[in-house]
Amino acid sequence: MTAAQGARSVEQWRRYLTEYSAEVLRTASDDELAEVSAVQRAAGWLGFDGASPESVRLLEGRLGAALPPSYRSFLVMSNGWVNISPFMWTMRTTRDINWLRDADPDLYASLREEPTLPESSLADRALLISGNGDAQYWLLDPGDVSVDGEWAAYTWASWYPGLGDRHESFAALVDAERASFEELSGRDGRPVQPEGAGALVDEGREFALRGDVSAAADAFARAAVKGSGAGAYLGVILKGFLEPAFVHHEIRNRVLAHPHVIEEIGLHQVRAEVVPMFLHRAAIGPYRALFTGILTEEELEAPERFLPPRLPEPPEFQAALEHARQLLRDSAPEQAWATLELALPDWCSGSPHRIAPVILLTDPELRHLVTPDRARTIATTPRGRPVP
Numbered sequence: 001m002t003a004a005q006g007a008r009s010v011e012q013w014r015r016y017l018t019e020y021s022a023e024v025l026r027t028a029s030d031d032e033l034a035e036v037s038a039v040q041r042a043a044g045w046l047g048f049d050g051a052s053p054e055s056v057r058l059l060e061g062r063l064g065a066a067l068p069p070s071y072r073s074f075l076v077m078s079n080g081w082v083n084i085s086p087f088m089w090t091m092r093t094t095r096d097i098n099w100l101r102d103a104d105p106d107l108y109a110s111l112r113e114e115p116t117l118p119e120s121s122l123a124d125r126a127l128l129i130s131g132n133g134d135a136q137y138w139l140l141d142p143g144d145v146s147v148d149g150e151w152a153a154y155t156w157a158s159w160y161p162g163l164g165d166r167h168e169s170f171a172a173l174v175d176a177e178r179a180s181f182e183e184l185s186g187r188d189g190r191p192v193q194p195e196g197a198g199a200l201v202d203e204g205r206e207f208a209l210r211g212d213v214s215a216a217a218d219a220f221a222r223a224a225v226k227g228s229g230a231g232a233y234l235g236v237i238l239k240g241f242l243e244p245a246f247v248h249h250e251i252r253n254r255v256l257a258h259p260h261v262i263e264e265i266g267l268h269q270v271r272a273e274v275v276p277m278f279l280h281r282a283a284i285g286p287y288r289a290l291f292t293g294i295l296t297e298e299e300l301e302a303p304e305r306f307l308p309p310r311l312p313e314p315p316e317f318q319a320a321l322e323h324a325r326q327l328l329r330d331s332a333p334e335q336a337w338a339t340l341e342l343a344l345p346d347w348c349s350g351s352p353h354r355i356a357p358v359i360l361l362t363d364p365e366l367r368h369l370v371t372p373d374r375a376r377t378i379a380t381t382p383r384g385r386p387v388p
Contacts, residue, residue, distance in 0.1 A: 047078030070171035085177030090131035189260030191227030208355040229264030241379035248281035256290040276362040348384035
């Protein structure tokens with residue numbers, strides 16, 4: 001149930017959060033459940049007893065304002081909550097919900113340091129509803145009220161600039177954070193809803209081979225949320241052609257940091273494709289631990305000596321690669337690129353985990369031919385079918 005469907009009443013919240021509790025308890029790690037009591041685990045419920053009508057009235061009297069409907073019904077259903085998002089571990093109760101300026105004077109002062117920023121003006125009127133989190137705070141804005149009485153909701157965190165996205169209500173904020181939980185869990189290999197991941201990867205590969213990069217990226221992203229290592233990997237490969245200058249960040253965050261991705265794709269292909277793509281753009285440096293088990297000790301000590309294995313290419317495309325290399329040696333780079341571009345439609349692979357000739361991004365000679373525009377040309381050229 002989304003906020004647009006009306007997660008507002010006490011009973012609607014109960015159904016919604018019973019389901020959400022089960023998802024969190026089923027997929028989160030023990031470390032992530034540190035705030036969850038044994039009683040809550042046994043009950044399958046991350047909440048508490050609801051706030052009494054009297055305690056809600058006292059809170060509203062203390063604030064001098066009626067609470068917005070979706071937040072008020074949430075408190076009546078459960079006075080507080082744990083693990084409501086990956087970055088918010090506890091919620092305030094009717095005893096300690098308060099205006100930001102009174103609840104957390106230090107945060108209030110911090111947000112007021114730059115008077116021209118949006119968070120500065122919000123700080124003067126914001127209601128702080130969150131407790132302990134990963135340097136993140138949840139704020140409701142009584143100065144931005146919808147026709148049905150809902151207050152706009154925001155997150156603010158020390159680890160990103162400015163306010164987070166505006167949400168139309170507290171319920172909408174919870175929906176967004178639940179979606180974030182589902183995405184992060186899936187990308188960690190602990191999917192909330194794994195069904196259909198394989199079909200999405202197949203669909204994404206078909207789109208990628210047609211050159212429809214937007215549809216391919218969407219399918220791979222949805223597969224990754226469902227826990228597919230192949231979906232995560234192929235999404236990164238696509239990024240390598242569409243955003244080559246930044247792909248090392250994607251490789252680090254979406255492949256090397258997730259063992260289930262490497263296990264599903266296979267170490268040989270990872271070493272052949274994404275490791276040389278990373279090393280071309282960045283040094284191992286502080287990421288050395290991510291390469292343990294992927295590079296040998298000798299390669300870790302001298303990454304510049306790393307020789308990636310070669311994946312098999314179709315005979316016609318292999319011939320084009322060799323011809324292009326020779327043209328480069330003969331100082332004819334434009335002819336070399338023309339040779340490769342002409343061969344692109346004939347590129348194909350029987351592997352379900354290959355969508356494009358990544359060798360054009362990793363080969364020490366040929367990669368210098370591939371400008372960002374040419375990289376996009378490679379990704380958007382239909383491949384894998386004979387030219388009419």
